Amino acid sequence: MLDKTFDPKTAEPRLYKAWEDAGAFKPTDDPDAPGFSIVIPPPNVTGSLHIGHALNNTLQDVLIRYHRMKGDAALWLPGTDHAGIATQMVVERQLAAAGNASRRDMGREAFIEKVWEWKAESGGTIVNQLRRLGASCDWSRERFTLDEGLSEAVRKVFVTLFKQGLIYRDKRLVNWDPQFQTAISDLEVEKKTVKGSYWHFAYPLEDGSGEIVVATTRPETMLGDTAVAVHPSDERYKHLIGKCVRLPIVGRPIPIIADEYADPEKGSGAVKITPAHDFNDFQVGKRHNLPSINILDDYARINDNAPKEYRGLDRFEARKRIVAEFERLELLREIEPTVHDVPYGDRSGVVIEPYLTDQWYVDAPTLAKPAIKAVEDGRTVFEPKNWEKTYFEWMRNIEPWCVSRQLWWGHRIPAWWGPDGKVFVEETEAAAKAAALEHYGREEPLRQDEDVLDTWFSSGLWAFSTLGWPQNTDDLRRFYPTNTLVTGFDIIFFWVARMMMLSLHFMGDVPFQRVFINALVRDAEGAKMSKSKGNVLDPLGLVDQYGADALRFTLTAMSGAARDIKLSTQRIEGYRNFGTKLWNATRFAEMNGCVRDDAFDPASVKLSLNRWMRGEVTKTAAEVTKAIEGCAFDHAANALYRFIWNIYCDWALELAKPILTGDDEAAKAETRATIAWVLDVCLKLLHPVMPFITEELWAQTANDTPDRGLLITARWPQLPASYIDPAAEAEISLIVAAVSEGRSVRAELNVPLSAKPDLLIIEATDAQRATLEGAAAVIAQTLRVSGVKSVSVAPEGSIPFVVEGATLALPVAEYIDLAAEKTRLAKDIANYAQDIDRTEKKLGNADFVARAPDEVVEENRERLAEAVDAKAKLEGALARLAAVG
RNA sequence: GGACGCGUAGCUCAGCGGGAGAGCACCUCGUUGACAUCGAGGGGGUCACAGGUUCGAUCCCUGUCGCGUCCACCA
Numbered sequence: 001m002l003d004k005t006f007d008p009k010t011a012e013p014r015l016y017k018a019w020e021d022a023g024a025f026k027p028t029d030d031p032d033a034p035g036f037s038i039v040i041p042p043p044n045v046t047g048s049l050h051i052g053h054a055l056n057n058t059l060q061d062v063l064i065r066y067h068r069m070k071g072d073a074a075l076w077l078p079g080t081d082h083a084g085i086a087t088q089m090v091v092e093r094q095l096a097a098a099g100n101a102s103r104r105d106m107g108r109e110a111f112i113e114k115v116w117e118w119k120a121e122s123g124g125t126i127v128n129q130l131r132r133l134g135a136s137c138d139w140s141r142e143r144f145t146l147d148e149g150l151s152e153a154v155r156k157v158f159v160t161l162f163k164q165g166l167i168y169r170d171k172r173l174v175n176w177d178p179q180f181q182t183a184i185s186d187l188e189v190e191k192k193t194v195k196g197s198y199w200h201f202a203y204p205l206e207d208g209s210g211e212i213v214v215a216t217t218r219p220e221t222m223l224g225d226t227a228v229a230v231h232p233s234d235e236r237y238k239h240l241i242g243k244c245v246r247l248p249i250v251g252r253p254i255p256i257i258a259d260e261y262a263d264p265e266k267g268s269g270a271v272k273i274t275p276a277h278d279f280n281d282f283q284v285g286k287r288h289n290l291p292s293i294n295i296l297d298d299y300a301r302i303n304d305n306a307p308k309e310y311r312g313l314d315r316f317e318a319r320k321r322i323v324a325e326f327e328r329l330e331l332l333r334e335i336e337p338t339v340h341d342v343p344y345g346d347r348s349g350v351v352i353e354p355y356l357t358d359q360w361y362v363d364a365p366t367l368a369k370p371a372i373k374a375v376e377d378g379r380t381v382f383e384p385k386n387w388e389k390t391y392f393e394w395m396r397n398i399e400p401w402c403v404s405r406q407l408w409w410g411h412r413i414p415a416w417w418g419p420d421g422k423v424f425v426e427e428t429e430a431a432a433k434a435a436a437l438e439h440y441g442r443e444e445p446l447r448q449d450e451d452v453l454d455t456w457f458s459s460g461l462w463a464f465s466t467l468g469w470p471q472n473t474d475d476l477r478r479f480y481p482t483n484t485l486v487t488g489f490d491i492i493f494f495w496v497a498r499m500m501m502l503s504l505h506f507m508g509d510v511p512f513q514r515v516f517i518n519a520l521v522r523d524a525e526g527a528k529m530s531k532s533k534g535n536v537l538d539p540l541g542l543v544d545q546y547g548a549d550a551l552r553f554t555l556t557a558m559s560g561a562a563r564d565i566k567l568s569t570q571r572i573e574g575y576r577n578f579g580t581k582l583w584n585a586t587r588f589a590e591m592n593g594c595v596r597d598d599a600f601d602p603a604s605v606k607l608s609l610n611r612w613m614r615g616e617v618t619k620t621a622a623e624v625t626k627a628i629e630g631c632a633f634d635h636a637a638n639a640l641y642r643f644i645w646n647i648y649c650d651w652a653l654e655l656a657k658p659i660l661t662g663d664d665e666a667a668k669a670e671t672r673a674t675i676a677w678v679l680d681v682c683l684k685l686l687h688p689v690m691p692f693i694t695e696e697l698w699a700q701t702a703n704d705t706p707d708r709g710l711l712i713t714a715r716w717p718q719l720p721a722s723y724i725d726p727a728a729e730a731e732i733s734l735i736v737a738a739v740s741e742g743r744s745v746r747a748e749l750n751v752p753l754s755a756k757p758d759l760l761i762i763e764a765t766d767a768q769r770a771t772l773e774g775a776a777a778v779i780a781q782t783l784r785v786s787g788v789k790s791v792s793v794a795p796e797g798s799i800p801f802v803v804e805g806a807t808l809a810l811p812v813a814e815y816i817d818l819a820a821e822k823t824r825l826a827k828d829i830a831n832y833a834q835d836i837d838r839t840e841k842k843l844g845n846a847d848f849v850a851r852a853p854d855e856v857v858e859e860n861r862e863r864l865a866e867a868v869d870a871k872a873k874l875e876g877a878l879a880r881l882a883a884v885g
Numbered sequence: 886g887g888a889c890g891c892g893u894a895g896c897u898c899a900g901c902g903g904g905a906g907a908g909c910a911c912c913u914c915g916u917u918g919a920c921a922u923c924g925a926g927g928g929g930g931u932c933a934c935a936g937g938u939u940c941g942a943u944c945c946c947u948g949u950c951g952c953g954u955c956c957a958c959c960a
Contacts, residue, residue, distance in 0.1 A: 004920090005920090191957090271960045273960095493956095560898085587920075641908090642907085649919085743926065744927090746925090747926040747927075853903090
C-alpha cells in the first residue's frame with residue numbers, strides 16, 4: 001500500500017543513489033545505439049547553484065533522460081570551470097578575511113596552492129547541488145578546465161594557433177582592470193550610465209595669439225595629451241591647423257591637427273587627443289604618428305611621465321587637482337553637467353582604463369568566418385532561431401580577442417622569452433629550450449611568460465577537450481559533434497561563439513548541431529535576481545520545500561517564455577500538488593487492483609471507456625515526444641499536466657469507478673488492466689521532467705514484475721496511431737458533456753445533493769440514446785442521479801438542456817426556484833440567439849460562402865442548425881415554465 | 886544610434902488566420918474510501934492603440950505608445 005503522499009526528502013537521495021549504483025547515467029555500450037551527447041555549460045567552481053542553473057540543467061536532464069529512454073547512447077558530460085578572475089577573487093578575499101598574507105606577499109606558487117586547496121574543499125558544492133536536482137550526468141567523465149587533459153588541449157591549441165599566425169602578440173589599448181591589475185576582454189566590460197561633467201579647458205596657443213577650448217569628461221588624461229584635433233573643414237579652426245598649443249600644467253607643446261574624428265557640432269569642435277588612454281584617440285594618434293604617453297601605472301595611479309606633484313596620485317584624486325589647477329590658472333572655461341557611459345569591470349566593479357600594454361591576441365576575425373558559415377549553412381541551428389541574428393551580428397563585427405590575463409589562477413601561457421626578447425611558443429618547457437638552443441646556438445636562460453589565459457579560452461575547447469582531445473578517443477568518435485547545447489543568451493558571445501570558432505578550427509566540424517537558448521529566470525516582479533537585491537530564490541531551498549520534481553516541472557512548464565521567467569513559489573506549489581495528484585491516482589489504481597500486466601495488449605480492449613483512454617494517452621505520448629524533440633519543453637509539461645489531471649484523473653478514473661465496483665468481471669479485468677497500462681505510460685512520459693516521483697511509483701507498482709528494472713532505463717512509449725478510436729471518443733465525449741452540463745444545471749439551480757432524479761432523454765439519435773443508456777451506471781454516480789430514462793415528453797417543471805444536439809432534462813421541479821430557472825433559460829436563449837445572428841450574417845455574405853474553405857462554411861451551417869434547434873427547444877421550455885408560473 | 890523581445894482575465898502566462906484558454910487568486914457548494922496538496926460549479930477579457938491586407942485578424946503587414954534586454958568609439 002502506498003503512503004498517503006510522496007516524501008521527496010527521503011526518497012530523492014535514495015533514488016539518486018539507486019540510479020548511480022545501477023550505472024544508469026553512463027551511455028549504453030550497445031554499438032548500434034546512436035550517440036546523443038550534451039556537454040554541460042561548466043559552472044564556476046566558485047559558484048553555488050542558482051535558479052538559472054536549475055533551469056538550464058533541468059532542461060538538459062529532460063533531453064538526456066528522454067534520449068536515454070529512446071535507446072540512444074545518451075551522454076551528458078559534466079564538469080566545472082576554473083573561472084580565473086572569479087576564483088582568484090574569492091580566494092584572495094578569503095585570505096584577507098583570515099588575516100593572511102596577501103597574494104603578492106605569499107608569491108605565485110604558494111597562492112596557487114591555496115587556490116587548489118580551496119577548490120578541493122568547496123569545488124564540489126555545485127556538483128552536489130546538481131545531484132540534488134536529479135541531474136543524470138555521467139559523473140565518471142566529469143572534467144575540470146584546469147585538469148591535466150584539458151591543460152594539454154589548451155597548450156596544443158595555443159601553440160598551433162601561434163604557429164599558424166592566428167595568435168600573435170600586439171601592443172595596443174586594452175581594457176585594464178586596476179583592481180585586479182589585468183587586461184580583460186571587451187565582453188567583460190559593463191557600461192554604466194552615470195552623471196558626470198564636461199570640463200571645458202582652454203589650451204593657450206604657443207604663439208600667444210589666443211587659445212583653443214577643448215572639453216573632456218576625464219581631465220586627468222590631459223597629462224597624456226599629444227595633440228588637439230579639429231575637423232579639416234571647420235572654418236573656425238582652419239587657420240590654426242599646424243600650429244601648436246602649450247599644454248597647461250605639463251608645458252609640452254602639442255600640435256593642432258586636422259582629423260575627421262573631431263565633430264564640429266560637439267562642444268567647441270576641438271578635441272584633445274590622448275592616444276594612450278582613449279580608444280578613439282589611439283586611432284587618431286596612429287593616423288597622425290602622434291606619440292602615446294602613458295600616464296598611469298597598473299593601479300591606475302599617475303606615473304612618472306607626469307609632473308612630480310601628480311605622481312602616485314589615484315586617478316580620481318588627480319582629476320580633482322587638475323581641475324583645481326586649471327581654475328587657478330584661469331583656464332577653466334565651463335563645467336557642463338552631463339550623463340555618459342563609463343566602463344566598469346564586470347567582476348571588480350571598478351572603472352576600467354584603456355591602457356597601453358603588450359598582450360596576446362587571437363585572430364578572431366579569421367576564425368569567425370567558418371563559424372559564421374556553419375550557422376548560415378544550418379550545420380548548427382539556434383533554437384529559437386532569432387538568436388542566430390544576434391550571433392551573426394557579433395561574429396561579423398568581431399574584434400581581435402585579447403586572451404592574456406595578468407592573473408595567477410589559470411592556464412599559464414606556453415611561451416618562453418629569451419634574453420633578447422625572442423619568444424618561443426611550445427607545448428613544453430623542454431621543447432621551448434630545444435627551440436631556443438637551435439636559435440641561439442647555445443643555451444640561454446628562458447623565462448616563461450607570466451600571464452595566464454582568459455578562462456573562456458579553455459572553455460572554448462570544452463566540446464572536444466572533454467571528450468579526450470588531443471587523443472583520438474572512442475568518446476570523441478562516438479560523441480562529437482555533440483547534439484544540443486543548452487545555455488543562456490548571456491553567454492552566446494563569451495562561450496558559444498568561441499566554441500564554434502575553436503571547434504571548427506581544430507575538429508573541422510561544428511561542436512553541436514543545435515543550440516537551445518533558454519530563458520532567464522527572474523523574480524516574481526521581473527527583476528533580475530542578484531545577491532545585492534536580496535531577491536535570489538535559492539533552488540536548493542525550493543527543493544527542500546517542495547521537492548526536486550516540483551521545481552523541475554515548474555521550470556520546464558515555464559521555459560517557453562521568450563526571454564525571461566518570473567518564478568513564484570505559488571506556481572511551484574501548484575506543480576507539487578500535481579505530483580501528489582499522480583501519486584493519489586496510483587493509490588487509486590492500487591486499491592482497485594489495477595495491476596500491471598506485461599502481457600496486456602492495449603489493442604485488444606473492447607469497452608469504449610478503455611478504447612478512449614488508450615487513444616487519449618496515445619495522443620499525449622505523440623505530443624510529448626514531438627515537444628521534447630523540438631525543445632518545446634513547456635508544451636511537453638503542459639500536455640502531461642492536462643492529460644494526467646484533466647483527462648485521466650477527472651474523467652477516466654471517475655468513469656471507471658462503477659465498472660471497478662460492478663459485477664461484470666470481464667469488464668472489470670479489462671478496465672483494471674487498461675488503467676494500469678495507461679499509468680505506466682504516464683510514468684514513462686513524465687519521467688524526464690519528474691524523475692523522482694515517477695521512479696518511486698514505478699518501483700511501488702512493480703507487483704510481480706520486480707525484475708523489469710528502473711524506470712530511468714525503461715523504453716520510451718511508442719504507441720501506434722491505430723490506438724486512437726474516434727467512435728469511442730464520440731461516446732465518451734457525449735457522456736462527459738451530459739454529465740458536465742447536468743452538473744452545471746444542478747449547481748446553478750441549487751438542486752440539493754440529496755435529490756436523486758433520473759436523467760431524462762427527451763430527444764436524441766439512436767446512437768446517443770444507446771450511449772447514454774449504456775452509461776447509466778456511470779452517469780448515475782458522476783451526476784448523482786438515479787438512472788437514465790427515455791421519455792417522449794418532458795414532464796411538467798423538468799429542467800431541459802441541450803447536449804450535442806440531444807435534449808436531456810432533469811425532473812427537479814420540486815427543488816427549484818422558478819425565477820432562477822427562467823433567468824437561466826433566458827440567458828442560454830440569448831447566447832444562442834447571438835450565435836445565430838452572427839452565423840447567419842456570415843453565411844449571408846456571398847464572399848464568405850464563395851471564398852472560405854468548404855469545411856469552414858459547412859461547419860458554420862451545422863453550427864447554425866444546432867443553435868436554431870437548441871434555441872427552439874429552450875424557448876419551448878421557457879414557454880411551458882411561464883404557463884406554470 | 887542599431888538590434889531583439891514583450892504588451893491577452895486581478896496576477897503569471899498559453900494560443901498566433903475561422904466564435905478567446907490554463908494555473909493561481911476570487912465567489913458558491915461539498916467530510917460519497919485515490920486525492921481538502923482535493924472535488925463540483927461560477928464570475929471575470931472592445932486580446933495596448935491606429936491604419937492596412939483578407940470573405941474573415943488576438944494571430945499577418947505598417948505605424949504609434951508603453952515596458953524590458955543586448956550591442957555600439959562619440960570628446
